[in-house]
Amino acid sequence: ALFSACFGFSLLLAIISPPLWANIFHELHILWRKRSAPLRDITMEMLLISIFLATILAVPFVLRTFFPYVWMDVLYFGDLVRILVRFVERRRRRPLFFVLDRFLEQTAAHPDKNFIVFENERHTFSEADRRSNQIANALQSHPGYEAGDTVALFTGNEPAFMFTWLALAKLGSPVALLNHNIRTKSLLHCFNCSKATVLIASSELKEAVEDVLPSLTEQGVIVLLMTKHCDKPGIEGFSDKVEEASDAPLPRSLRSNITPKSPAVYIYTSGTTGLPKAAVINQNRLLTALVVLSSNGVTSKDVIFVNLPLYHTAGFVIGFIGSIETGSTIILKRKFSASQFWDDCRKYNVTVVQYIGEVMRYLCSTPKRDNDKDHKVRLAIGNGIRAEIWREFVSRFGNIQIREFYASTEGNVGFINYAGKVGAIGRVNFLHRKLFPYILVKYDTERDEPIRDADGLCVEVPKGETGLLVSKITDIAPFVGYAQNEEQTERKRLRNVLKKGDLYFNTGDLMRIDDENFIYFQDRVGDTFRWKGENVATTEVSDILTISECLKEANIYGVQVPGHEGRIGMAAVTVKREAQFDGKKIYNHVVNYLPSYARPRFIRLQNAVEVTGTFKQMKVKLVEESFDPGRIQDPLYILDDKEKSYVPLTAQVYSSIMSGNIKL
Template sequence: MDLLLISVVLVSIFLPPLLLRTLAPHLWTDLLYLRDLVRILVSYWGWRRRRPPFFVLDRFLEQSAARPHKAFMVFGAESFSFSDTDRRSNQVSRALQAQPGYRPGDTVALFMGNEPAFVFSWLALAKLGSPVALLNSNIRSRSLLHCFSCCRASVLIAAEDLKEAVEDVLPSLMDQGVSVLLMSKHSDTPGIQSFWDQIEEASDAPIPRSLRSHVTFKSPAVYIYTSGTTGLPKAAVVNQNRLLTALAVLSTYGVTSEDVKYVNLPLYHTAGFLVGLIGSVQTGSTMVLKRKFSASQFWDDCRKYNVTVVQYIGEVMRYLCSTPKKDNDRDHRVRLAIGNGVRAEIWREFLHRFGNIRILEFYASTEGNIGFLNFTGKIGAVGRVHFFHKMFFPFTLVKYDTERDEPMRDSDGLCIESAKGETGLLVSKITEIAPFEGYAQNEQQTEKKKLRNVLRKGDVYFNTGDLMRIDEDNFIYFQDRVGDTFRWKGENVATTEVADILSISECLQEANVYGVQVPGHEGRVGMAAVTLKKDEEFDGSKIYNHVVNYLPSYARPRFIRIQSAVEVTATFKQMKVKLVEQGFDPGSIHDPLYILDDGAKSYVPLSAQSFASIGSGRMKL
């Protein structure tokens, strides 16, 4: 009897957890996510109810008062406490107020890379109630003028090392009556005024709140520009409410005031600005600011500054994994990596090589109204579909016709939802809680991102332009960008999938996959621009066997172009448009070109004769 009683007790203790683990393996993590979602909403609405209105700047002022002597920003050998940063931004504010061409509330454009002056200037302008356009420090001439014009700024503040770029467009700026301020102590160019000397002479007394009393939650806070992989960049409007939302979300990422965060991504883009800068404002953590990403210096910097949290985006992790292996690869204090765009194979390789680091992968876009967080750590996923998340931020995946480059619709003109496991276009309903602010001075592109009559007549969704897939366990995976996926032989080819396969071959370092048009053929045929690993030569036979083993015939790249480097944007997004336009003509491309030859079971050099045969239709692909 006693034995039976003990058995019943043991079963009652251990059976429910086992059943839960079998029937609902993600219940616990789902509950933890629900807790975080509630925390986000409570924080957000708590801030929204405060009077006077509470903005991100006010959070910085709170941190400055609470921990004035704590290091907020480290740049090389320089260190700036919260208090130092506050006072220096006050000086920038007062120096700017003295400019005859500026009034508090005017839009100002910042044209600088990662440096303390960027942070001082942004805080200074926030104190004056001025929207800030974050210009990409790599753009020049026509693109620079275009981006500047988008935000209708009255003042341009530029870094000293960008003086020549400013001089190239100075006549146009002067014609518009723009005040140009250079972060230097001296300027010998008429029309460009030195500004740093004025900042050093200015008072660091606090800035009156009355100067920003006109700011509301709907007021533009910053303009962040798209990377411009196609056409000219667009200025996404990020208002004060969106920044406050980001502040609430970032509070659940697991970063604390004790952390040291390594920020090497551009502050003028979303990842560097929001996750890097705004994240440190929220948590009170120290931000180690790096001028630009360097794979060779990354871990040395982490050791030098005792970094505990790092950021990544796009190909950053691939670059880190491609560096020569060292005995001290695991000798660091990094515990958390926050970012997006890491592929499953690189994720595994990164953990295997650099140790037990938590990878916090998320999905979001600068202008988008939907985001996901991979709170479970599922390798390869960008997040997990959660009932409460979907209740507050309605979204769905709809079937997409890659040939027509538009969503598929039924006889009633409504979009067709994708089934579980099927790739579809991610669209998110535009609501008061999940708004879409659009692009500055660009109603056409703003309207283009709106998808109407999706599930019901009259509804409006934000078109992310991203193809996603949801598996049977409700994990969501990024598949490809619309326009990157192409159709060949009646099948859809996902460029990222093909690029992943090519990148794990013996001799290839990186691969940028795209589709090119061929005369007499429907759709687009696959082509890859690749780089070689150090001291490796291109082996056509090995690459042929590799793609045959891993890819179906329609997905195998017919052409391979060898480059010295894969061209990417400042946030490491691969540039495809120019490559697509150049096609595969050996007469106009100086890089080595190869064509897949099934007869030779190899990739062989593409000759002018072969190119002519393809064009005339004598050679079929």
């Protein structure tokens, strides 16, 4: 035994110092030759056993030294297999199994457990089930509605959002999740994308509904407001009907025609061009989304803080749908508040939080407190956190596990940083690439298209270089596209990538993979910028500006501001002939038509908007010059909410913005 232990130890040393191992082996060989035959046999057996034991002891050391992430990879592979097995098992169930069925399972198993906590309200699983039954029964009895009709949901973060979605799922109705910040043209466009026949809105959004009511009335849309009474013709109060409705369960036959490919929800994304597009999330896709939280170690014992918008993928899919799978309690907040965040976490014993990059930066920007680490949060899951903010967040608020991931609403590929490498959005590996084939290809940012070789195929970038992420469209990784928008759907398809006839999804994201197989987000291509956690399509903003009274053309782009995540909107505009720039009128115009995050903060007046030979607006030089009055001779204006106008951008104001004294 002593000999075996010594030999094992010597083998471990040999990994570090081969000459030392050679000397030890030589001495053992001499010792073996001096022994008698029986003793040599025993010694040989001991030698073989020693080698076996030493190998077992050496393997973890070797793996930890030369392959530090191998055990994490193995655990991740196990999670992938477990997810696939669970998904296949659910797909084989009869009758068909969907997200709603998982909610009903949780209700039966934990009827009295808190499901949603909102302000001073607490709703158990059984209460959520009964309330959704009432909404479904009230809607089913409404003239003009039939089970399975598409319904648009126009409300903020409140329990009614979740109850109504569950109700519509019980009726087999697809749901369009409308952004409660949009108005007029954008609101009507998003509603029409889904071909909804019913609009259900919260009482706080009555004025926004009234703005588009003539068009809805003309289409014969049923407009229901979450209030007991409504005196506006064309809008019906719905709350009183819900209160009077039965809470009896609805028959499964109402949704018997639903298949895995049936649309479940429409989630809107700005993408790169045009007005918001309705990404079709079918039942199959939503079923796979159930595992997002559970695959990251979230259990029924966890309390999840949901303060991101429920109309977004992050809030709806991860926060809401993910909690249905785990049976966790949701702490629902109307909107994110940096000043109240940790107090809420302490008040409700939150253990899991969601984030986008801006959220983490806002939290790190709050004044430091002695109780910053006094909480029960153990896991933060989200995307868009910068490396320096990651380090600062963990240093200040404690040893919270950060699970950064990459995904898009309509996309067919995703990554998760299960190894916890600071700054990375995920880790690539053989199995993942086999299941979801993807590559990084060379991209020409000036021409805004992939670079192709002499055969017309895309060129894969070497490891360490930045390239466009594209993912092969397969049965396992489908791309459903956008509702009522085949043109934009086709734009996201990339053909002839590695061989003639193949088909890939163009993510529009530039990535880089390092030597350790970690993948990093680099930039976004196309005409879009991201501000306050929202993707803003520049063409949408341009269209809004050019329907104003005094502006002729508008070139929209995002510019970086020190101390702020993403890029803030800026517009280079020309004024109509015989018109003058009116800061107050333009301010009122953008406020009426655009949500706050999409409003251009800076306006630059030009004599003419520069275009390329193919009449594309030139942005590169404009982005470089940003909003610096020292570099720009053109008149510059800044949006001023106090003055309710666009006012001249002076050198003093610019200096205050750059120094951080003025926050945007």
